[in-house]
Amino acid sequence: xxxxxxxxxxxxxxxxxxxxxxxxxxxxxxxxxxxxxxxxxxxxxxxxxxxxxxxxxxxxxxxxxxxxxxxxxxxxxxxxxxxxxxxxxxxxxxxxxxxxxxxxxxxxxxxx
Amino acid sequence: xxxxxxxxxxxxxxxxxxxxxxxxxxxxxxxxxxxxxxxxxxxxxxxxxxxxxxxxxxxxxxxxxxxxxxxxxxxxxxxxxxxxxxxxxxxxxxxxxxxxxxxxxxxxxxxxxxxxxxxxxxxxxxxxxxxxxxxxxxxxxxxxxxxxxxxxxxxxxxxxxxxxxxxxxxxxxxxxxxxxxxxxxxxxxxxxxxxxxxxxxxxxxxxxxxxxxxxxxxxxxxxxxxxxxxxxxxxxxxxxxxxxxxxxxxxxxxxxxxxxxxxxxxxxxxxxxxxxxxxxxxxxxxxxxxxxxxxxxxxxxxxxxxxxxxxxxxxxxxxxxxxxxxxxxxxxxxxxxxxxxxxxxxxxxxxxxxxxxxxxxxxxxxxxxxxxxxxxxxxxxxxxxxxxxxxxxxxxxxxxxxxxxxxxxxxxxxxxxxxxxxxxxxxxxxxxxxxxxxxxxxxxxxxxxxxxxxxxxxxxxxxxxxxxxxxxxxxxxxxxxxxxxxxxxxxxxxxxxxxxxxxxxxxxxxxxxxxxxxxxxxxxxxxxxxxxxxxxxxxxxxxxxxxxxxxxxxxxxxxxxxxxxxxxxxxxxxxxxxxxxxxxxxxxxxxxxxxxxxxxxxxxxxxxxxxxxxxxxxxxxxxxxxxxxxxxxxxxxxxxxxxxxxxxxxxxxxxxxxxxxxxxxxxxxxxxxxxxxxxxxxxxxxxxxxxxxxxxxxxxxxxxxxxxxxxxxxxxxxxxxxxxxxxxxxxxxxxxxxxxxxxxxxxxxxxxxxxxxxxxxxxxxxxxxxxxxxxxxxxxxxxxxxxxxxxxxxxxxxxxxxxxxxxxxxxxxxxxxxxxxxxxxxxxxxxxxxxxxxxxxxxxxxxxxxxxxxxxxxxxxxxxxxxxxxxxxxxxxxxxxxxxxx
Numbered sequence: 001x002x003x004x005x006x007x008x009x010x011x012x013x014x015x016x017x018x019x020x021x022x023x024x025x026x027x028x029x030x031x032x033x034x035x036x037x038x039x040x041x042x043x044x045x046x047x048x049x050x051x052x053x054x055x056x057x058x059x060x061x062x063x064x065x066x067x068x069x070x071x072x073x074x075x076x077x078x079x080x081x082x083x084x085x086x087x088x089x090x091x092x093x094x095x096x097x098x099x100x101x102x103x104x105x106x107x108x109x110x111x112x
Numbered sequence: 113x114x115x116x117x118x119x120x121x122x123x124x125x126x127x128x129x130x131x132x133x134x135x136x137x138x139x140x141x142x143x144x145x146x147x148x149x150x151x152x153x154x155x156x157x158x159x160x161x162x163x164x165x166x167x168x169x170x171x172x173x174x175x176x177x178x179x180x181x182x183x184x185x186x187x188x189x190x191x192x193x194x195x196x197x198x199x200x201x202x203x204x205x206x207x208x209x210x211x212x213x214x215x216x217x218x219x220x221x222x223x224x225x226x227x228x229x230x231x232x233x234x235x236x237x238x239x240x241x242x243x244x245x246x247x248x249x250x251x252x253x254x255x256x257x258x259x260x261x262x263x264x265x266x267x268x269x270x271x272x273x274x275x276x277x278x279x280x281x282x283x284x285x286x287x288x289x290x291x292x293x294x295x296x297x298x299x300x301x302x303x304x305x306x307x308x309x310x311x312x313x314x315x316x317x318x319x320x321x322x323x324x325x326x327x328x329x330x331x332x333x334x335x336x337x338x339x340x341x342x343x344x345x346x347x348x349x350x351x352x353x354x355x356x357x358x359x360x361x362x363x364x365x366x367x368x369x370x371x372x373x374x375x376x377x378x379x380x381x382x383x384x385x386x387x388x389x390x391x392x393x394x395x396x397x398x399x400x401x402x403x404x405x406x407x408x409x410x411x412x413x414x415x416x417x418x419x420x421x422x423x424x425x426x427x428x429x430x431x432x433x434x435x436x437x438x439x440x441x442x443x444x445x446x447x448x449x450x451x452x453x454x455x456x457x458x459x460x461x462x463x464x465x466x467x468x469x470x471x472x473x474x475x476x477x478x479x480x481x482x483x484x485x486x487x488x489x490x491x492x493x494x495x496x497x498x499x500x501x502x503x504x505x506x507x508x509x510x511x512x513x514x515x516x517x518x519x520x521x522x523x524x525x526x527x528x529x530x531x532x533x534x535x536x537x538x539x540x541x542x543x544x545x546x547x548x549x550x551x552x553x554x555x556x557x558x559x560x561x562x563x564x565x566x567x568x569x570x571x572x573x574x575x576x577x578x579x580x581x582x583x584x585x586x587x588x589x590x591x592x593x594x595x596x597x598x599x600x601x602x603x604x605x606x607x608x609x610x611x612x613x614x615x616x617x618x619x620x621x622x623x624x625x626x627x628x629x630x631x632x633x634x635x636x637x638x639x640x641x642x643x644x645x646x647x648x649x650x651x652x653x654x655x656x657x658x659x660x661x662x663x664x665x666x667x668x669x670x671x672x673x674x675x676x677x678x679x680x681x682x683x684x685x686x687x688x689x690x691x692x693x694x695x696x697x698x699x700x701x702x703x704x705x706x707x708x709x710x711x712x713x714x715x716x717x718x719x720x721x722x723x724x725x726x727x728x729x730x731x732x733x734x735x736x737x738x739x740x741x742x743x744x745x746x747x748x749x750x751x752x753x754x755x756x757x758x759x760x761x762x763x764x765x766x767x768x769x770x771x772x773x774x775x776x777x778x779x780x781x782x783x784x785x786x787x788x789x790x791x792x793x794x795x796x797x798x799x800x801x802x803x804x805x806x807x808x809x810x811x812x813x814x815x816x817x818x819x820x821x822x823x824x825x826x827x828x829x830x831x832x833x834x835x836x837x838x839x840x841x842x843x844x845x846x847x848x849x850x851x852x853x854x855x856x857x858x859x860x861x862x863x864x865x866x867x868x869x870x871x872x873x874x875x876x877x878x879x880x881x882x883x884x885x886x887x888x889x890x891x892x893x894x895x896x897x898x899x900x901x902x903x904x905x906x907x908x909x910x911x912x913x914x915x916x917x918x919x920x921x922x923x924x925x926x927x928x929x930x931x932x933x934x935x936x937x938x939x940x941x942x943x944x945x946x947x948x949x950x951x952x953x954x955x956x957x958x959x960x961x962x963x964x965x966x967x968x969x970x971x972x973x974x975x976x977x978x979x980x981x982x983x984x985x986x987x988x989x990x991x992x993x994x995x996x997x998x
Binding site: 048052056070074076077 | 121155170
């Protein structure tokens with residue numbers, strides 16, 4: 001998943017991470033699996049690049065990482081949304097919806 | 113726990129890869145193929161690791177900065193909230209700490225002034241004073257100056273001092289060219305004193321070694337203040353003449369402002385040794401010197417000791433019992449007894465600081481009990497990921513808030529106390545004039561004091577906050593998680609804390625008797641009533657500078673003018689009478705009297721005008737009063753007070769008994785004096801006694817006007833505030849003789865209040881400290897009891913449910929606490945008895961039989977009251993409720 005041209009899709013990855021974490025804490029592997037499933041593997045590239053994105057989001061104060069225990073009883077770092085992250089999700093979702101509506105309208109327009 | 117970022121990222125990446133590998137294995141790949149596939153899917157592992165590690169490390173650093181800045185402010189707010197939430201505990205802790213910190217800071221500051229070993233001049237820490245000290249015999253420990261002979265000997269021989277010098281001082285009449293006269297303290301000093309100070313003169317020159325030559329010109333160097341005051345700041349003053357007593361001196365220089373070495377002097381004349389001094393000369397000089405470059409104080413002391421031994425060997429008659437000693441100049445002048453005293457005084461400082469330690473431990477007990485009630489909060493926070501350090505630091509900051517408020521209150525107390533003390537000292541002009549020049553602004557809160565107080569506050573916060581916090585966040589904290597739901601905290605008031613409470617009760621019992629006794633004594637001194645007639649009296653000293661007059665003519669004139677003044681004053685309509693004495697009653701000289709047939713009585717003696725007893729409303733108890741003929745020279749009649757009579761012959765008639773001044777010189781005996789009358793012990797009703805030992809016996813001689821100068825006088829008015837007439841008296845005095853002066857003119861009652869105020873202040877200080885110790889004892893007992901009740905709530909509930917009488921259950925519980933209280937009291941009593949015997953009976957003044965039971969009653973009462981609240985709570989425990997909590 002994740003396009004090689006990460007710069008273009010960085011905002012998209014962040015939005016997806018925020019979206020996933022809005023339903024509860026999850027570790028990096030779990031987030032990668034959810035993105036793969038939810039996007040029907042469209043963004044399939046190197047999963048490792050998810051991590052720098054996560055740590056940048058921590059620095060922005062949107063998410064927090066805490067160590068916990070995974071389903072199969074392994075120690076894993078779980079990320080959860082902060083209040084700032086919730087606000088960011090709402091904003092980005094709104095922005096994405098407007099953008100995609102606009103782009104969809106533009107590309108499907110016959111009025112050239 | 114904070115882990116290394118690299119390790120943390122490694123773990124995270126490893127977890128991801130393992131999960132991916134498992135996924136591929138589940139899809140049917142072999143382990144090795146699965147691992148390869150996972151690695152490929154993950155991408156550039158090394159790059160991810162390094163990017164994430166540096167991002168995480170940067171995040172950590174930012175977090176730490178944020179924590180230090182924001183979280184500690186949050187902690188401060190939490191601390192303030194805690195103060196509000198536990199107002200009683202906070203009040204007790206703040207009061208206890210404030211009083212102790214005030215005592216510590218006050219002692220520290222005053223000590224600093226006295227112990228400061230540095231003169232405020234270039235290299236002032238190396239300037240020493242050399243004195244002699246009596247090493248054995250009845251005067252052992254007494255300090256004195258050095259004789260001119262010894263000074264010459266030391267000056268010639270000592271290598272470890274540069275610029276050795278000496279000074280002697282006396283009071284002389286200063287007569288300027290315009291005829292104005294004044295008294296001044298004139299110091300005869302070696303020229304080296306000026307070199308020692310390294311301060312150049314402002315005008316002309318300072319003294320030179322050549323000036324010390326016997327027969328040299330009479331020169332004087334004057335100080336800045338006198339130059340301005342007496343010489344109008346005349347820039348051409350150098351070369352003019354000024355008379356000091358009979359001798360005309362030429363002014364050769366003016367020293368700059370602030371120069372007053374050696375003590376607070378303004379006139380310097382050369383010290384001249386004749387060169388024929390003998391070893392038995394009187395120790396009239398004080399010797400000083402600067403430690404030579406490369407010499408330490410210890411080396412200088414060793415050299416001086418060797419020189420002292422040589423003197424003692426050469427002149428055993430005069431020097432067998434005395435040895436020279438060197439001490440930092442400032443300390444010696446301030447009267448710090450000797451090198452060994454410094455250690456004693458410092459250890460006392462340590463003791464005073466220890467007092468704070470005890471108080472802080474007490475507060476820690478209280479805070480521990482409070483922390484115990486918050487164990488749930490601590491456990492939950494730990495579970496949520498707060499590190500132990502974080503929880504401990506929060507509790508530390510909370511404690512720091514508490515101790516800082518205590519410290520601020522303590523500083524406020526000490527600032528106020530210093531203001532009162534400064535006013536007190538300012539009032540006595542004598543003391544202000546004699547204070548050494550470096551005494552500066554005097555007693556005030558200094559930067560050093562504030563640093564000391566801040567250090568005390570931090571140490572107290574460490575004890576108060578960190579001790580309970582470490583205990584509460586110990587390794588069992590996880591285990592307590594289960595207990596949090598229940599009301600019991602799961603924390604124990606362990607053996608250490610119980611021992612501390614017992615110890616603190618013991619200390620309170622040990623120090624209480626002495627404190628109560630002293631406070632009572634000071635109160636008695638502070639709240640004494642003066643004689644009613646004191647309200648109508650003005651007192652002061654009458655002086656008349658001798659100027660150029662020959663001794664006899666001057667005395668005759670003083671006698672004549674004093675008599676004229678007395679006559680004028682008695683002629684005033686408001687004046688009931690005037691009387692004289694060499695010293696005001698209560699401020700006499702002390703001496704030993706031999707009594708016939710044998711024995712000695714230490715007593716104070718005064719020479720009084722024959723009419724003094726009448727004017728003071730003192731009625732004779734036996735014998736007769738003084739007549740004019742008793743005032744003649746050679747008269748042997750004396751009047752003693754009742755205290756003296758009681759010591760001489762309890763209950764018997766002492767009229768006609770003979771006494772005489774003891775003489776230190778066995779070859780010379782003083783003439784016998786005959787007791788002709790007995791008066792009540794009245795002096796203590798006019799001058800507040802300054803000690804609370806036995807009342808001093810007193811004897812009175814009759815004296816005629818003019819026998820002594822200056823002379824103390826008392827004017828009694830017919831009513832109203834005597835101070836109203838002060839100005840009138842000054843005018844009359846000036847009109848009788850313009851050179852005559854009334855000094856320290858003051859109402860007897862004003863003086864009295866001033867003297868007693870000091871004792872009231874001391875009593876208040878002692879009571880304040882005592883009360884804070886008691887308060888903390890009560891608080892300690894209270895928290896112990898509260899804790900016990902809280903801990904055994906369930907037991908009380910069950911036993912009550914089973915039909916036990918709650919009172920009996922409670923009695924069982926409190927029995928243990930009472931036993932601890934009893935142990936503390938018993939230990940304290942033993943300590944008090946030990947202290948009493950160590951102090952030679954001074955601590956309780958022989959009132960142990962009254963004081964000790966009183967203290968026991970006080971402690972039990974305090975304990976009882978402290979236990980009341982917890983007991984009520986214990987009785988209120990509802991069995992059903994207590995059990996439901998579980």
